[in-house]
Amino acid sequence: MPSEIENLVHLRYFALTTIGSVCNSQLFKLKSLQTLILSAWTKEYQLQLPCDVLDLPWLRHVRFDKGSSSFYLPDLVQKNLQTLSWFKVTGRDSRTTNFTKVPNLKELGIYIEGEVLPNNALDSLAELHQLEKLKVKTGRVERFNLPICFPSNLKQLTLSNTYLSWEDMDIIGKLPNLDLLKLKDFAFCGPEWTPKDGEFLQLRFFLIEHSDLECWNANANHFPVLERLILRYCLDLENLPNNFEEVYTLRLIELDNCCSSLVTSAMEIQQAQRGLGYEGLVVRDVTKIELPTNESSKERSEYAI
Template sequence: MSLEEVAESYLDDLINRNLVQINELSIEGKVKSCKVHDRVHEVCVREAITGNALCIINDNHAPKASRWLSVQTSYWPITQARYGNCTPDKIHSVLYFSKGVYHSKCRLVYPCLKFLRVLDLSLVKWSKCMPSEITNLVHLRYLALSTIGSLYKLRFFKLKNLQTLIVTSWIEKCPLQLPCDVLGLRQLRHLHVDKRCSQYLPRLVKKNLQTLYWLKVASLDKKPNFRMVPNLKELGIYIEGQLAPSYLGSLVHLHLLEKLKFEVGRVERFYLPIGFPPNLKKLTLRYTYLPWKEMDTIGQLPRLEVLKLKDFAFCGSKWEPSKLGFWELKAILISHSNLKYWNANSNHFPVLERLIFSAKKLLFVGTTDCPLHVREVRTKVELPNNESYEKEIVENSEESVDRYEEESVKSSKESVESFEEESVKSSKELSFGNSKELSVGCSDQVRLKARKSVRKYLKKKVSKSLNAFKELKRKVL
């Protein structure tokens, strides 16, 4: 197992034990962010402080040497006066959590920091480059920075053990300037930089690199050779300038790539690559302005599960799929689009589970034998699944029955039981149906109409049962 797979297994184990809670899920249903309960957090912090593993630095606590430093103050507390004489291998991680802090000068070379492995300064807004002493921390595995200055003078090549590098600009109009040899780091596994940072693929094969956001590709540059990064799993490409379809042809050699993002800058027209990675599962397009007929090419990707179309990725008022495809597609997100008419049926999306749409109005003109309907047409609304929709109708039914339960418990239960079978059956027709026929209603009117019919049916049945009960009681007495 890779380091990332081991870490994910540990996280899953903590989630299964309810020690860590899921905070947010991605569109495909995977864990996107987590949190811990306040009480669990208190216990963890207390035990870490007691064992001298953690030091929280804020306005109320003086800094001291510990394995982890959690900085939560607006001033720079790591000075030679405070840490200059402590044990050299004491501090392994420095995490800065104070937001909106500006720094122009600081020093990071003290005996206690020589063995530093984690340095997260992503919330610190550096106004003048970065302290050059960072590159002397040769044991760093993780480095996160935020600056608006040039980083050309930083000798990143000295960080031979660096595995994760995150460098961003905290002012959008001030793009970063990074040296071109960053991808040459031997142990680098994950690189996250701003879109407009020019990065070229390394000349030598880098088998450790798994994540690359973003790689800038311009028309004046030479064709990128993705054979140099054969084990990439996630890739974001920012395009500037007109590119021929064959320009990114070497993408087909990324056999392990699962996530691919395209974003376009100053380009008159964007062309889809002539070939995609064979095992691609998640594709995101933004500002590509493609015609909807190009969607047939994407539909032929054999393992695509998630498709995100953002900010006019496709243009045109009508999408009419002409080929069958999207065999494994489970989720679609379409945001900021002028799409109004979608001629689609379940044959085009045989296993679709989630549809998230941000258009105000959308009309489906699909065939009636294999219909594809939309339940919600709102901003990022996750469609309810089959079970949740049926459960909602049944729960509404039970609420109506409760009003009459005191008068005739036995009769109402029999009515409800008989009705539940019919309501579940009818809800399947209104809801998703089976896996081969996706039917997702057309708006809240469908749900409201179903509720009204449920209440009307129950009221009629319960009233009839009560009348029969009263007649029987009259005869007996």
């Protein structure tokens, strides 16, 4: 990185993609910086970041690669920081997950790697009362535990490669404002899931991608306002839950690389709704076709997979 950049003391936005080193860069000189985006040119290369990179006083939005993410939270409380993705958590030191140092985060991406995490490693997430979007992805982790509770204001949650039990879903289902949930790459494992009554009351968008789920024991009461259901590579799931034709808010069921009986089950729900006078549901099997491009830009940005 050109050393002259460090002298641009009025710089507010800085984005850099490189295979060079930024570890020794004196980014702390950029006192006016509000947005920082650092990424490696190739996935094989991992940037080494300065340990004080999050201490800049006016930072609002920070984005790193998962492999190059920072695992040092600010030394002092940073009230301006709103976006942090990705932040690396390891099992070496639970003190690095004291999220009270960034109390006003609205969007957070956590990449977990390394040894077994303490049971309370992510419990301070509950102190992020402004947090609306959370992504959690694990790498080489022997065991991952959900925090005891999430911020009540959380609206969007994505879990990837976490290998949780479906029984842990009760913690997520109780979130009062959750309207988008994405479960990717065996976020939850096990052949059977039975949701509980009174959960997912605000969920509008639900994605399950790469799952060994076989039996989904749910009904319309468990997802009363669901609008979009996306199932990808759910090869063992043969039928959608009973009475899903009574989820009258459903607008889209999208299936990708799922068994034919699941497609048939979705078509039966569509026909049942039409018989009741509800014409809005679209069933889309995209296993061999491309998605249409006529969806609004607002929908594409809000529900980007």
